[in-house]
Amino acid sequence: MFALIMVIFIAVGIVFISIKLINGKNNDKYANLYIYNNRDSISLASQIVDNEHLLILYFHPECDFCHGELNLLSKLKTDNLVVDLVSYAHKNDIDSMLQTVNFQSLKEVNIIYDSSYVWNEVLNIVTIPTTFYFNKGHLKQKRIGYFDLKVLLNEE
Secondary structure, three states: OHHHHHHHHHHHHHHHHHHHHHHHOOOOOOOOOEEEOOOOEEEHHHHHHHOOEEEEEEOOOOOHHHHHHHHHHHHOOOOOEEEEEEEOOOHHHHHHHHOOOOOOOOOEEEEEEOOOOHHHHHOOOOOOOEEEEEEOOEEEEEEEOOOOHHHHHHOO
């Protein structure tokens, strides 16, 4: 009987410790998403914290509404906006589409090739385009579909 109680006690202890270890980790669902470029990689979680204005656009090259969003984005005159363009499409299709768009008036533009659908799942993408706007580390807006980006950025 004593052995059975000890086994149960140890099993409960292991479960409790496992739960504490899992919950003790960073619970930010964006923490494991990384942006890779030629220089390095940074997590989305740190990018949200480090950039006062962050816009994430989940798009696809074959989406006409996405083309409209990207064209509106290219016409924005702001030097404090960091933009992440995320798509699950083939890299060549994304690169071909983005060659026709000029983002010179933006602070930084990152291209994320979501071929494994990680961003799609974590950001809970239902349809494209989907846009997220973070201001001072907080999600201010999540918009689905085509809309005027100027309205989104001015709704602070």
